[in-house]
Amino acid sequence: MSGFQDLQRQLTAHLRDPDAHPAPEGVEDRRIGIYRRLVFGNLSRLLGAGLPLTREQLGKSRFGLLVRDFLREHRAATPYFPRLSGEFRQWHEKARSGRPNDPPWLGDLILYETEKRILQRLPDPPADPAIDPQGNVVAGVPAPSPLLRLLTLRYPVHKSRKRELGNAPPETPSFLLLRRDRGGRVLTQELGVLSAGLLALALDNTRQTGSALLETMLQQAPPDSREPLLKQGREQLQHFRRSGVLRGTYRDHAPTGSINT
Amino acid sequence: MMPVIDGIAGAGLGLRRPYLKAFREEPPEEVDFLELAPENWIGVGGSLGGQLGFFTERWPVIAHGLSLSIGGPHPLNESLVRDVGEWLDKHGVRLYSEHLSYTSDEGQLYDLLPIPFTSEAVRYVAERIRRVQDILERRIAVENVSYYASMGAEMDEPEFLRAVLEEADCGLLLDVNNIFVNSVNHSYDPYAFLDAIPAERVLYLHTAGHYDEAPDLLIDTHGAAVKDEVWALLEHAYSRLGPRPTVLERDFNQPPLPELLAEVARIRDIQQASGTKNQKIAAPSGGKTP
Numbered sequence: 001m002s003g004f005q006d007l008q009r010q011l012t013a014h015l016r017d018p019d020a021h022p023a024p025e026g027v028e029d030r031r032i033g034i035y036r037r038l039v040f041g042n043l044s045r046l047l048g049a050g051l052p053l054t055r056e057q058l059g060k061s062r063f064g065l066l067v068r069d070f071l072r073e074h075r076a077a078t079p080y081f082p083r084l085s086g087e088f089r090q091w092h093e094k095a096r097s098g099r100p101n102d103p104p105w106l107g108d109l110i111l112y113e114t115e116k117r118i119l120q121r122l123p124d125p126p127a128d129p130a131i132d133p134q135g136n137v138v139a140g141v142p143a144p145s146p147l148l149r150l151l152t153l154r155y156p157v158h159k160s161r162k163r164e165l166g167n168a169p170p171e172t173p174s175f176l177l178l179r180r181d182r183g184g185r186v187l188t189q190e191l192g193v194l195s196a197g198l199l200a201l202a203l204d205n206t207r208q209t210g211s212a213l214l215e216t217m218l219q220q221a222p223p224d225s226r227e228p229l230l231k232q233g234r235e236q237l238q239h240f241r242r243s244g245v246l247r248g249t250y251r252d253h254a255p256t257g258s259i260n261t
Numbered sequence: 262m263m264p265v266i267d268g269i270a271g272a273g274l275g276l277r278r279p280y281l282k283a284f285r286e287e288p289p290e291e292v293d294f295l296e297l298a299p300e301n302w303i304g305v306g307g308s309l310g311g312q313l314g315f316f317t318e319r320w321p322v323i324a325h326g327l328s329l330s331i332g333g334p335h336p337l338n339e340s341l342v343r344d345v346g347e348w349l350d351k352h353g354v355r356l357y358s359e360h361l362s363y364t365s366d367e368g369q370l371y372d373l374l375p376i377p378f379t380s381e382a383v384r385y386v387a388e389r390i391r392r393v394q395d396i397l398e399r400r401i402a403v404e405n406v407s408y409y410a411s412m413g414a415e416m417d418e419p420e421f422l423r424a425v426l427e428e429a430d431c432g433l434l435l436d437v438n439n440i441f442v443n444s445v446n447h448s449y450d451p452y453a454f455l456d457a458i459p460a461e462r463v464l465y466l467h468t469a470g471h472y473d474e475a476p477d478l479l480i481d482t483h484g485a486a487v488k489d490e491v492w493a494l495l496e497h498a499y500s501r502l503g504p505r506p507t508v509l510e511r512d513f514n515q516p517p518l519p520e521l522l523a524e525v526a527r528i529r530d531i532q533q534a535s536g537t538k539n540q541k542i543a544a545p546s547g548g549k550t551p
Binding site: 002003004005007008009011012013015016024026027028030031032034035038039042043046071074075076077078079080081082083084119120121122123124180183184185 | 298300301303304305306307308309310311327328329332333334338341363365366367368369370371372374375376377379381382385409410411412413446474478480
């Protein structure tokens, strides 16, 4: 390695982890200290802007410790600032098991915030000729909008402004639908177990009709509740269609003939 | 007459998020052109990305990069360069500038770190700048940065700067605030520095505010109004270079827009006063015209 690059690497090693790596020799510590402050301050601001709830819930100093760990342990690849919080989440997911002192709800909160932000900034999807916007989502194969996320959260972090999260999760998880509307706003909606299950199946599916998905989902349902649940499920699919969660049906897989529902 | 460089002339502003709304509500006349960081916009859609066209259609734009790490020890991020190139073409942006610094080792640190002033570094950095210019098929500008620590220097800053510009055959984005900050931090005469700059390579200028950490230590925060000493230096720069396009940068403690616009108007006033005094100063030779 070249001499000047040795110096550059010594400097970054020091800035990432000042306790473990000495600064390049012969430079006044007051001056290196400016870089220590700038690098940490800038990274804290970038991550704080992408994860405002996380910063608020953790508090400034705890959030700062997390930023320090990220700076020391991770080598950030993205040159694009809006994508940094997503990279932070990937790091945190991997590092999590080694971080017993993080609050148990932290992973859920980071997931919720980063997915919201990603949705906000996703490029608008072009009209897809393979999708029939007028298609029947019960009789045909339902096509979900790409501008949504379905999250299963153990902790209700989307309500974290209103309540303390505590250490023990509630008995039931929260199923959250994040969806970008036509005006570009990201809406958060809590789904019931039936709607969430149905949407999860639809997101994984490009072959089965809406009606077949419902049948699959309700196989285990007690016989006397099956019919009402099927009816509820069909209504839910139509509701998803109206609100834009489903943007139509896949043309290629549309079964022949039409079924009225 | 104001020199026009890559379609850019007069006084510009580095556009930041807090000002988007005010710009859209009442497009300010004081601003002749805008400077944007492509790393804040590439791949961004939705309501934020959708606003970009409003700006690129109304003002000429310069792209001012932040993450290229042109002096970094890791291989050049050519996929970033290609993304930037596509973005420039898509939005009709001709001029792209970056910092003569490094921002990464094996990963990004997202801050401008100093390149040691050595002849080996000159060759290395110039080669990378040439590669970027080849990919983008245009001449780019590199900016003299503020630096707080000098490591392993074999030459002084003007010598390093001149050598890189010559060997890379690229333009210079001359930041007068950085000259002032460095002149205090490294005890040199900012006017002598300015006079040592190869005038023909200066494509445009930056000015900004800084923070006085100590009498012998200034920090280039972009968080305050431009200081009187820096205005004076800018005036001197125009007397030597002619009133070349100049951008006001403000990243922190952002005041209401009218306060910034007053500073932009002041840039234009100084340019106009200088322009009448220096009718005969030639503009630098233009780059590739589309």
